[in-house]
Amino acid sequence: MHELTEDTIIIRPPCEAWSVLVGVTEGCTWGKCKFCGVYNGKELVQRYRVRPWDSIKADIDEAWLYQRTLPRRAFLAGGNALSAPTELLLRILGYLHQRFPQLEQVSSYAKNHDILKKSDDELERLAAAGLAIVYMGLESGSDAVLKYMNKGTRAAGMVRAAKKVMAAGIKLSTYVVLGLGGKMFPDHAIETARALTEMNPDFIRFRSLNFIPNAPLHAEWTAGRFVALRPVEILEEQLYILEHLGPGMTSHVLNDHVSNFADIDGRLPGDMQRITGALKALIADQRIRALEHRNRTSM
Numbered sequence: 339m340h341e342l343t344e345d346t347i348i349i350r351p352p353c354e355a356w357s358v359l360v361g362v363t364e365g366c367t368w369g370k371c372k373f374c375g376v377y378n379g380k381e382l383v384q385r386y387r388v389r390p391w392d393s394i395k396a397d398i399d400e401a402w403l404y405q406r407t408l409p410r411r412a413f414l415a416g417g418n419a420l421s422a423p424t425e426l427l428l429r430i431l432g433y434l435h436q437r438f439p440q441l442e443q444v445s446s447y448a449k450n451h452d453i454l455k456k457s458d459d460e461l462e463r464l465a466a467a468g469l470a471i472v473y474m475g476l477e478s479g480s481d482a483v484l485k486y487m488n489k490g491t492r493a494a495g496m497v498r499a500a501k502k503v504m505a506a507g508i509k510l511s512t513y514v515v516l517g518l519g520g521k522m523f524p525d526h527a528i529e530t531a532r533a534l535t536e537m538n539p540d541f542i543r544f545r546s547l548n549f550i551p552n553a554p555l556h557a558e559w560t561a562g563r564f565v566a567l568r569p570v571e572i573l574e575e576q577l578y579i580l581e582h583l584g585p586g587m588t589s590h591v592l593n594d595h596v597s598n599f600a601d602i603d604g605r606l607p608g609d610m611q612r613i614t615g616a617l618k619a620l621i622a623d624q625r626i627r628a629l630e631h632r633n634r635t636s637m
């Protein structure tokens with residue numbers, strides 16, 4: 339077994355818990371989002387680098403050696419593994435499918451810049467080689483929120499990247515952080531609904547904002563400069579976003595994170611009424627209305 343070091347930290351979406359995890363990059367090319375302390379917040383957790391092919395191949399071989407069941411999914415790990423050179427990603431995808439011929443899905447995290455930097459042809463080759471899904475953090479559709487959070491991009495760039503990756507035949511799962519505008523940015527909800535409508539991503543995954551001690555936002559929150567939403571306000575924000583999506587949305591909507599207050603899993607447009615009905619019932623519940631924000635210090 340490997341000793342746990344900076345090099346062996348692997349962060350993955352909850353839904354990839356049972357996937358073969360292949361560390362492609364370490365850290366994140368950006369690492370400056372105010373709400374994120376995952377790789378380098380106030381303290382450096384893991385610096386960015388693209389791992390060498392020999393190490394990646396050795397990890398795939400080890401995963402193959404120790405597999406207990408035939409894995410159907412693999413995840414290319416790293417804060418934004420799509421930032422790796424396309425030829426390396428193609429080599430990894432090819433080897434993964436050679437070792438695990440039964441694989442049905444390979445996915446990775448991506449920043450919008452990673453998608454925009456690749457040509458259409460590169461993305462199409464990645465799709466043909468088996469890259470099925472990228473997880474991209476929209477976080478908010480509000481440029482004011484994105485700027486405050488130092489996301490390093492605007493909503494229009496996110497929408498462009500979303501359309502580009504889906505046009506190449508790769509599914510898009512995008513994250514929205516409920517409460518990211520706090521009490522200061524009321525346009526978070528309406529602008530997020532607008533960006534999601536423009537994207538119509540395959541998956542919309544909601545998370546609720548928590549203040550991670552290593553993230554710069556934690557200090558702003560404890561100093562009272564950022565005021566968090568209460569649980570009922572988080573639920574109201576999610577309801578508002580969903581009710582303001584445009585017509586024609588076909589996304590799969592999920593609250594599949596420990597930070598969420600509602601259990602939601604449904605497809606638009608058919609499940610919209612069921613989802614909004616569940617949110618309305620929670621919002622009307624006096625026990626939930628009485629809850630104050632309680633912070634989780636880890637995810």
Ligand code: SF4
Nearest residue numbers: 366369370371374417
């Ligand atoms: S939120 Fe994503 S892009 Fe921003 S610093 Fe964290 S890992 Fe990097």
